[in-house]
Amino acid sequence: MKITEIDVFVSCPGRNFVTVRVRTDEGLTGFGDATLNGRELAVAAYLREHVAPCLIGRDPFRSEDIWHYLYRGAYWRRGPVTMAAIAGIDTALWDIKAKAAGMPLYQLLGGAARDKVLCYTHAQGREISEAVDAMGARLDQGYSAVRVQVGIPGLANVYGTGANTVTNTAADNALPPEETWSTAKYLPRIPQLFDALRAAHGDEVHLLHDSHHRLTPIEAARLGRDLEPYRLFWLEDMVPAENQEGFRLIRQHTTTPLAVGEVFNTIWDAKLLIEEQLIDYIRATCVHAGGPTALRRIMDFAGLHHVRTGCHGAADMSPICLGANLHLDLWAPNFGIQEYSGYTDEMLSVFPHAWRFADGYLHPGDAPGHGVEFDETEAAKHPYQRAFLPVNRLEDGTLWHW
Ligand code: GCO
Ligand code: MG
Numbered sequence: 001m002k003i004t005e006i007d008v009f010v011s012c013p014g015r016n017f018v019t020v021r022v023r024t025d026e027g028l029t030g031f032g033d034a035t036l037n038g039r040e041l042a043v044a045a046y047l048r049e050h051v052a053p054c055l056i057g058r059d060p061f062r063s064e065d066i067w068h069y070l071y072r073g074a075y076w077r078r079g080p081v082t083m084a085a086i087a088g089i090d091t092a093l094w095d096i097k098a099k100a101a102g103m104p105l106y107q108l109l110g111g112a113a114r115d116k117v118l119c120y121t122h123a124q125g126r127e128i129s130e131a132v133d134a135m136g137a138r139l140d141q142g143y144s145a146v147r148v149q150v151g152i153p154g155l156a157n158v159y160g161t162g163a164n165t166v167t168n169t170a171a172d173n174a175l176p177p178e179e180t181w182s183t184a185k186y187l188p189r190i191p192q193l194f195d196a197l198r199a200a201h202g203d204e205v206h207l208l209h210d211s212h213h214r215l216t217p218i219e220a221a222r223l224g225r226d227l228e229p230y231r232l233f234w235l236e237d238m239v240p241a242e243n244q245e246g247f248r249l250i251r252q253h254t255t256t257p258l259a260v261g262e263v264f265n266t267i268w269d270a271k272l273l274i275e276e277q278l279i280d281y282i283r284a285t286c287v288h289a290g291g292p293t294a295l296r297r298i299m300d301f302a303g304l305h306h307v308r309t310g311c312h313g314a315a316d317m318s319p320i321c322l323g324a325n326l327h328l329d330l331w332a333p334n335f336g337i338q339e340y341s342g343y344t345d346e347m348l349s350v351f352p353h354a355w356r357f358a359d360g361y362l363h364p365g366d367a368p369g370h371g372v373e374f375d376e377t378e379a380a381k382h383p384y385q386r387a388f389l390p391v392n393r394l395e396d397g398t399l400w401h402w
Pocket of ligand 1: 037160210212262312313314315316339389
């Protein structure tokens with residue numbers, strides 16, 4: 001079999017998605033997600049100009065060799081643009097391989113290690129009472145694990161706190177919005193939130209929270225310790241993780257489980273965190289960590305060190321990424337949980353899918369391949385719109401992490 005054609009589509013059914021389509025001389029077609037929120041066209045150009053021409057005529061079954069051709073062969077390794085591009089190709093090649101075998105992708109990885117995939121979704125509110133109610137609505141939908149965020153008194157609507165966690169759609173943002181952050185205002189609010197959540201919803205449900213990399217290690221340690229009575233499933237992205245050693249300090253102070261890694265591109269971003277068991281969950285995901293070839297390697301390495309998986313699954317990665325993740329989730333011996341913030345009907349109209357949701361669990365389905373297709377005609381109705389993630393500043397104007 002030979003690769004005959006590689007096309008890249010950037011569509012915006014509510015959010016921008018970069019989709020790779022690989023066609024072969026035997027009529028099999030594979031799809032991959034290459035979305036990088038706020039930097040979509042950079043990946044599309046990388047794929048069209050620097051990747052696609054090099055792969056025409058190659059054997060699509062040699063996905064391992066093609067992965068290394070794109071990673072080592074480029075000389076310039078790692079980085080979000082490169083790795084999203086590699087992921088787009090790699091995911092499409094695994095899709096082709098599994099379609100050729102007539103099997104769902106998880107069978108090629110080693111088969112199902114569980115019957116279904118536990119997932120968590122999002123709930124948020126400006127006020128604690130709103131967040132408590134929003135979580136109640138999620139429990140009514142069948143979820144047993146919810147990431148809860150709340151507005152911070154004295155701060156305007158900051159991304160990932162109150163109501164606007166997933167609403168920065170393309171239309172809202174011609175240029176990046178600038179938001180104001182204060183850790184001093186945030187830190188006392190979060191234990192109050194979890195106190196109210198446990199009081200309203202009991203001890204059985206799994207509670208998660210995301211700090212969006214905004215804290216210092218000692219602030220993160222304080223928050224982890226303050227939240228211990230509420231026994232969180234995890235506390236996510238407490239500090240920027242370029243400096244992996246920062247987690248040693250957090251770890252020394254708290255037994256709250258720690259998760260990080262949605263912005264990681266390769267195993268090298270997490271090597272020390274995993275080897276030293278400084279985290280409990282690794283958040284790397286198919287599209288940003290180089291596709292199934294690289295992600296399963298990260299998962300296996302994590303498994304050796306008691307670290308479980310918790311793939312990033314927000315709605316700004318396309319349904320193809322979620323579909324591929326679900327096959328890895330079903331297989332991984334050290335699976336932990338899968339994020340699932342859900343997609344709108346408009347988004348799903350572009351990506352017909354085989355996965356199913358019931359009672360707080362997902363299953364990738366048994367269609368050959370990863371089970372997510374791409375409707376080119378539907379996508380053409382939703383052209384790309386420039387959109388950015390917000391920028392975060394402290395109250396004195398200092399540009400800050402988020
Ligand atoms: C999450 C994430 C998202 C990211 C978004 C960035 O845990 O789901 O933090 O909210 O901010 O995916 O593009
Ligand atoms: Mg996050």
